[in-house]
Amino acid sequence: MDKLTIRDADVAGKRVFVRVDFNVPLADGRVTDDSRIRAAIPTILYLVQAGAKVILASHLGRPNGKVSDSLRLRPVGQRLTELLRRNVPVTGDALGLGTEDALKRMRPGEILLLENLRFHAEEEANDPAFAATLASYADIFVNDAFGTAHRAHASTVGIAKILPAYAGLLMERELAMLSKLLEAPERPFAAILGGAKVSDKLKVIDHLITKVDLLVLGGGMANTFLLAQGKAIGKSLAEPDRVQDAQRILAKAERNKVRVVLPIDVIVAKEVTRGTEYKTLQAEKIPASWHIVDLGKASQDLMVDALSDVKTVFWNGPLGVFEIPSFAHGTNAVARLLADRAEHGATVVIGGGDSVASITQQGLADKMTHISTGGGASLEFLEGRDLPGVSVLLDRPKEPKVRASKASASKPKATTPVKPAAPVRAASTKASATKAPAKSTATKPAATKPAATKPAATKPAATKPAATKAAVKATKPAATTAPAKTAATKAPAKAVAKAAKPNAKPAATKPAAKAVAAGSRARTEKRS
Ligand code: ADP
Ligand code: MG
Numbered sequence: 001m002d003k004l005t006i007r008d009a010d011v012a013g014k015r016v017f018v019r020v021d022f023n024v025p026l027a028d029g030r031v032t033d034d035s036r037i038r039a040a041i042p043t044i045l046y047l048v049q050a051g052a053k054v055i056l057a058s059h060l061g062r063p064n065g066k067v068s069d070s071l072r073l074r075p076v077g078q079r080l081t082e083l084l085r086r087n088v089p090v091t092g093d094a095l096g097l098g099t100e101d102a103l104k105r106m107r108p109g110e111i112l113l114l115e116n117l118r119f120h121a122e123e124e125a126n127d128p129a130f131a132a133t134l135a136s137y138a139d140i141f142v143n144d145a146f147g148t149a150h151r152a153h154a155s156t157v158g159i160a161k162i163l164p165a166y167a168g169l170l171m172e173r174e175l176a177m178l179s180k181l182l183e184a185p186e187r188p189f190a191a192i193l194g195g196a197k198v199s200d201k202l203k204v205i206d207h208l209i210t211k212v213d214l215l216v217l218g219g220g221m222a223n224t225f226l227l228a229q230g231k232a233i234g235k236s237l238a239e240p241d242r243v244q245d246a247q248r249i250l251a252k253a254e255r256n257k258v259r260v261v262l263p264i265d266v267i268v269a270k271e272v273t274r275g276t277e278y279k280t281l282q283a284e285k286i287p288a289s290w291h292i293v294d295l296g297k298a299s300q301d302l303m304v305d306a307l308s309d310v311k312t313v314f315w316n317g318p319l320g321v322f323e324i325p326s327f328a329h330g331t332n333a334v335a336r337l338l339a340d341r342a343e344h345g346a347t348v349v350i351g352g353g354d355s356v357a358s359i360t361q362q363g364l365a366d367k368m369t370h371i372s373t374g375g376g377a378s379l380e381f382l383e384g385r386d387l388p389g390v391s392v393l394l395d396r397p398k399e400p401k402v403r404a405s406k407a408s409a410s411k412p413k414a415t416t417p418v419k420p421a422a423p424v425r426a427a428s429t430k431a432s433a434t435k436a437p438a439k440s441t442a443t444k445p446a447a448t449k450p451a452a453t454k455p456a457a458t459k460p461a462a463t464k465p466a467a468t469k470a471a472v473k474a475t476k477p478a479a480t481t482a483p484a485k486t487a488a489t490k491a492p493a494k495a496v497a498k499a500a501k502p503n504a505k506p507a508a509t510k511p512a513a514k515a516v517a518a519g520s521r522a523r524t525e526k527r528s
Helices: 033-047 074-084 095-106 128-136 154-161 168-184 197-206 219-228 238-255 297-306 331-341 353-361 373-380 401-409 466-475 477-481 483-490 494-499 514-515
Strands: 013-019 052-056 111-113 140-143 166-169 189-193 215-218 259-263 265-269 278-282 291-295 312-314 347-350
Touching: 013 033, 013 154, 074 095, 074 111, 111 353, 140 154, 154 166, 154 189, 166 168, 166 483, 168 347, 168 373, 189 197, 197 219, 197 238, 197 312, 197 373, 197 483, 215 219, 215 238, 215 297, 219 238, 219 291, 238 259, 259 297, 265 297, 291 297, 291 331, 312 331, 331 347, 331 353, 347 353
Parallel strands: 013 052, 013 140, 052 111, 140 166, 189 215, 189 312, 215 259, 312 347
Antiparallel strands: 265 278, 265 291
């Protein structure tokens, strides 16, 4: 990776401000899916072990610049305390004397979680004074919040312009996995895109179509492509003003010799609700009063067959209204196939809150190569765009190749004695964080901007102290009792809808019941 990571920083005894993405779903004051909290643990443990004072900061939901008691980070602090088996106090506010006092009292190895950053409108406005205050808390900035890296906020970009800014281990892994898709995918490489709104996905399709061998389209957004092919789709969700874009993409695919697989038969329903009347029809002429809600069996077979030999896959967006079990068959069939491909060595990367929810619901998340913690961020990255929260991190200085070996001959000691706590998975990723292709060259940049850094190449620290391992292990058992999973299997109706949104806004801001009634309404959900 061309960005410096915490492995390159000298953090011992330093105050380290870590932007994490703890935007997790809550219900009744408890975290219902802790994937994002777990995903940050390798970075937190690494810093703790290295003797840093770890100041964690995150947003939660959309309080729009006002204090909202239902969006306090206390439940997150509690969950983190359980996972780490270390006390993680939460401040009453991200600013103020109480927080400053708590910061002053911190000792190396201690952790403090700041209250929801978005209680201050200045956070999303990337207000310079707010960023400066946050920066005053620390000596070093670490961004591990991949899910927010596409947003230029005070805690992602503003602060990174003031403090020396490094990538956390989750950020490193996300970037490594997604870069691999764009730069060196093993072929055949397929993209599977579904979900509700085609307008959300056009840019990523446009870019991926220059990279993939196969494009599989399903879900609500495929309906606009069916329209583009002159088919009738009845009352199905579609965006008629995007038909031309769809036509252009189909033509581009043909020019690029990319095979496009669209549904050939579909499940249509009278209403997009549970218990409604439904049947299978050819995806040709859907009568005016029906909604397309899932893939038919022939489409499933066609897609599974087309994907049977892929070596690399990116999947975003469910292929039907998966929140309703009768309409989850297409999504589930493809998820099973991908789990199987991953077990046979293919690289399977999944991004998107609902897509991740669907595979988590099926208990397949652990089988996939990488589950991205960022829906919107992963799409923007795959659109080929620079993410502001990433661009602003310190660049890894390019070293002339000839000199590299010399430099390593006189290698200074790595500044931190331990390897990161690798075995905890980023959300649920297969390879450990240390497997990420990024070079673990330990460098020691000065506490200024890139120009001033002069790293000397060293070997990565080779030891993994027992303490780290034990701490990581300690966080594991909870995996099997994650509240989201339990809820999903036990209480089919409400709980599934809730559990189905691990990467989405907390339940408080989006009632679970709504999620079930997907499709019939115009979906205006923004990328989180
Ligand atoms: P992700 O969160 O994985 O990026 P999206 O948010 O784009 O996915 O889309 C997920 C939503 O798409 C789900 O709520 C699902 O119900 C909806 N959806 C999928 N297929 C259809 C369809 N045929 N009609 C209406 N909605 C659909
Ligand atoms: Mg979504």
